[in-house]
Amino acid sequence: MTDSTHDDASLITALRQALGDAHVLAGADAAGYLTDQHGRLTGKALAVARPADTAQVAQVVHLCRTHGTPIVPQGGNTGLMGGATPDGTGRAVLLSLGRLNRIRAIDTDNDTLTVEAGAVLAQVQQAARDAQRLFPLSLGSEGSCTIGGNLSTNAGGTQVLRYGNARELVLGLEVVTAEGDIWNGLRGLRKDNTGYALRDLYVGSEGTLGIITAATLRLHPLPRAQHTALLAFGCIRDAVAFLSQARAGFGASLTAFELISDTALGLIAQHVPEQPLPLALKAPWFALVELSDSEGEEHARQRFEAVVGQAFEDGLVTDAAIAESLQQSQALWRLRDQALGEAQRRDGGNIKHDISVPISRIPDFVAATAALLQARFPGVRPVAFGHLGDGNLHYNVSHAPDGTPAQLFAQEDAIHEVVHDSVHAHGGSISAEHGVGQTKRDLLPRYKSPIELALMRRLKQAFDPLGLLNPGKVLGHAAESLTAEQGQTP
Numbered sequence: 476m477t478d479s480t481h482d483d484a485s486l487i488t489a490l491r492q493a494l495g496d497a498h499v500l501a502g503a504d505a506a507g508y509l510t511d512q513h514g515r516l517t518g519k520a521l522a523v524a525r526p527a528d529t530a531q532v533a534q535v536v537h538l539c540r541t542h543g544t545p546i547v548p549q550g551g552n553t554g555l556m557g558g559a560t561p562d563g564t565g566r567a568v569l570l571s572l573g574r575l576n577r578i579r580a581i582d583t584d585n586d587t588l589t590v591e592a593g594a595v596l597a598q599v600q601q602a603a604r605d606a607q608r609l610f611p612l613s614l615g616s617e618g619s620c621t622i623g624g625n626l627s628t629n630a631g632g633t634q635v636l637r638y639g640n641a642r643e644l645v646l647g648l649e650v651v652t653a654e655g656d657i658w659n660g661l662r663g664l665r666k667d668n669t670g671y672a673l674r675d676l677y678v679g680s681e682g683t684l685g686i687i688t689a690a691t692l693r694l695h696p697l698p699r700a701q702h703t704a705l706l707a708f709g710c711i712r713d714a715v716a717f718l719s720q721a722r723a724g725f726g727a728s729l730t731a732f733e734l735i736s737d738t739a740l741g742l743i744a745q746h747v748p749e750q751p752l753p754l755a756l757k758a759p760w761f762a763l764v765e766l767s768d769s770e771g772e773e774h775a776r777q778r779f780e781a782v783v784g785q786a787f788e789d790g791l792v793t794d795a796a797i798a799e800s801l802q803q804s805q806a807l808w809r810l811r812d813q814a815l816g817e818a819q820r821r822d823g824g825n826i827k828h829d830i831s832v833p834i835s836r837i838p839d840f841v842a843a844t845a846a847l848l849q850a851r852f853p854g855v856r857p858v859a860f861g862h863l864g865d866g867n868l869h870y871n872v873s874h875a876p877d878g879t880p881a882q883l884f885a886q887e888d889a890i891h892e893v894v895h896d897s898v899h900a901h902g903g904s905i906s907a908e909h910g911v912g913q914t915k916r917d918l919l920p921r922y923k924s925p926i927e928l929a930l931m932r933r934l935k936q937a938f939d940p941l942g943l944l945n946p947g948k949v950l951g952h953a954a955e956s957l958t959a960e961q962g963q964t965p
Contacts, residue, residue, distance in 0.1 A: 486542045487522050490568070493534045498525040498574070508549060508569050509561065516557040516913070519565035520547070527574045529591075529649060529657055529688040536686065537655035539568050545946045546570050548682035550593065550624030553616040555829070556912025558628065558681045558948050567946070572623050575688055578602045586694040587646060587663040592623025592687050599692070608694040611638040611730075615812045623687050629679035631908030633811070636864030637730040637767070638695065640908065642678045647691035650677055653684075653939040661691045676934065681910050682945040684938040698730075698767035700775035703804040704783065707758035707794035711838045714760050717791045718834065718863060721764065724782035728775075731765035732864035733811050739860045742873075743814045746821035750814040753796035753807065762863065763811050765804075815860060823880035825858060825873040826890050830898045831907035834866045844870065844897040851893060852886060854878060867907040870894060895922065911949045919950070 491499045500508075500523040510517040521544065526532045539546050545567040549559040561567045575593040582588075583606055590599050596617040603610035611634040614620060620630075626648075630641045638644065647661040650673075660674060677685050708714040714734060721729050737759050744752055754761065768775030779797075786792040798804035819825055832840045845857050854875025861868040872890055874883035883890075895905045899922050906915055920928060928950070935942075935950055 482542055483521055483544075486538060486544060486568075489538050490522060490524050490535065493538065494524060494526055494531055498527070499523070500525070505569070508552065508571060511555075511557050511560045512553050513555070516560045518547075518561035518567075519563055520561045520567050520569040521565060523569045523571055525571045525574055529575070529651065532570070532572070532575070532651045532686060532688050533655045533657050535568065535570055536651055536653070540653070540655060540941065540943060543941070543943070544568055545943050546686075547945055548572060548623070548627070548686050550621035550627070551595065551616070551619045553620040554624060554628060554912060555827070555909045556628075556906070556914040558910050558912030558945070559624070560913070562913075562947050570686065572621065572686075572688070575623075576621075579689065581606045581608075582663060583608065583694075585663050587691050588694055589647075589661055589663075589689060589691045590622055591689045592621060592626075594622050596620050596622060596625060603694055604697070606694075607697055609697050610644070610692060610694055612641060612644055615816065622690055622692075626678050626687050626690060627681050628910035629908070631862065631865070631867060633731050633733060633862065635862055635867070635908075636732055637727060642675060644693050645674065645678060645690050646693055648674050648677055648687055649689035650685040650687055653941065653944050657688075658685070661689060663691045665693075676938075679910070681912060681949050683935060683949050684944065686944070696769060698769060700768045700770075700772040701730075701804065702766045702768075702775050702779040702798070703807050704764050704779070704795050704797040705753055705807050705810070706762050706764055706783070706786075706792050707754055708760040708762065708791065709758060709793050711760050711841055713791045714762050714863065715834060715838060717762070717786050720786060720789075720791070721782055724785075725766050725778060728766050728768050728778070729764075729864070730767040731763065733763040733861065734863035734868070735761045735763065735811065735815070735860045736858065737761070738856055738873075739815055739818075739858050740810070742818035742822055742858065743810065746818040747814045750809060752810070754794050758793050763807055811860070819858065819871065819873070822873055824884075825871040825880075826883065826887050828870040828872075828891070828894050828898075828905075829867070829907050829909040830870055830894070830903055830905055831865070831867045832898060832901050832903035834863065836901045836903075837863065837866065837868065840897060840901040840903070841868075841870075843901070844894060847893050847897060848872065848890070852890060855883065855890070866903075891918075913948055916947070916949060916951050 505523040508523045524535045547561045547567045547569045549571050572593040575591040577591045579589040600610050613634050614632040625641050646663050650658045737756050856873040858871040
């Protein structure tokens with residue numbers, strides 16, 4: 476037995492003593508944790524550790540640090556960039572936070588909820604509703620993603636327009652540091668100007684600076700009424716113009732503005748016939764718009780009719796399907812949250828992009844990028860949809876009607892480059908809400924300035940000097956001294 480093998484065995488023994496045999500998985504028992512949700516990335520791990528509380532997380536970190544073993548934190552494993560998937564070396568311990576799933580406290584006077592990192596988002600939403608409050612983070616994967624994962628990637632979703640990204644929804648954190656210490660920052664304060672905002676550094680860091688184990692979240696009043704409509708537009712500039720009108724007319728009550736191209740809806744019509752479309756596909760662009768009103772149903776209806784009616788008069792909106800019941804509203808949202816994803820899957824998959832561009836530049840970006848793609852890859856179909864209200868588009872690219880998914884994916888790197896270069900040229904970001912992980916890690920030097928990357932590396936070195944926390948993610952191994960010294964590859 477080599478020294479390395481003996482050391483690994485001693486670590487696994489120590490982990491089992493700390494957590495119990497049933498909560499340290501190896502071999503076939505660990506397989507379910509090692510592949511990302513799309514099945515495109517599979518890694519290896521020395522073991523999967525499943526601590527029950529923050530103290531046990533700290534124990535795991537202490538043990539791994541003593542053995543010089545990397546740690547890959549994982550929540551619900553619903554990420555899209557491989558941020559929770561270990562590399563292929565098999566050296567890392569995968570730290571699953573699923574057992575840390577308790578609601579610790581709800582303070583309705585302070586409008587806060589304190590929850591552990593492994594709590595599923597839908598569970599947190601329900602806990603807030605049970606207290607007559609709203610936790611507005613809303614994602615397609617909310618039935619399986621966890622709060623820790625949401626915060627680690629600074630998740631967005633459909634309600635960002637009104638309530639902000641995950642960072643704006645968290646007031647305090649509990650974090651296990653790279654040294655295995657526990658920082659209790661679970662203060663439900665809206666104002667705390669006593670130094671560096673550590674919370675904001677940990678949120679969005681994808682487990683590379685510390686391990687979030689709990690959070691104090693900001694709650695909001697439940698809306699008294701909601702109105703939802705699918706609107707049709709003659710061009711994307713009209714959709715952007717109506718967004719400005721809707722902001723002025725609805726104010727903070729405008730909670731969702733989801734842009735959907737006719738190509739995207741066409742895929743639903745073709746591949747998901749069980750999901751009827753409420754409007755004929757006679758316009759190039761559509762938007763799912765939602766108003767959440769605090770003053771009641773009649774007030775909401777009058778505001779909604781006034782703003783949409785003016786848009787018809789101005790020629791911005793060409794058609795509308797307005798939900799008259801909760802059931803109809805849910806049917807409209809199923810188009811966006813479920814049917815669209817299923818249609819893309821049945822079409823054979825596509826090359827995905829999670830990008831953001833200043834709202835005013837989205838029409839130019841969409842036109843320019845489509846032209847660039849057609850020039851280099853004739854026939855490919857941009858499938859654009861997403862959160863127009865905050866400038867975040869999912870600009871996916873599907874194969875040509877007479878082509879195949881295999882032909883499309885053979886050109887994946889080149890297609891990514893065209894789309895991302897266009898995003899950059901229009902002042903945007905190549906990752907809006909999904910994070911960087913390992914999938915976009917090597918793209919950062921092309922789109923971020925050297926000084927930005929240098930500052931990020933300094934933070935990584937300061938928070939994790941041994942480079943043991945989620946190595947190879949976001950910045951890669953060059954920022955992690957231990958991994959770099961050992962010459963590991965991502």
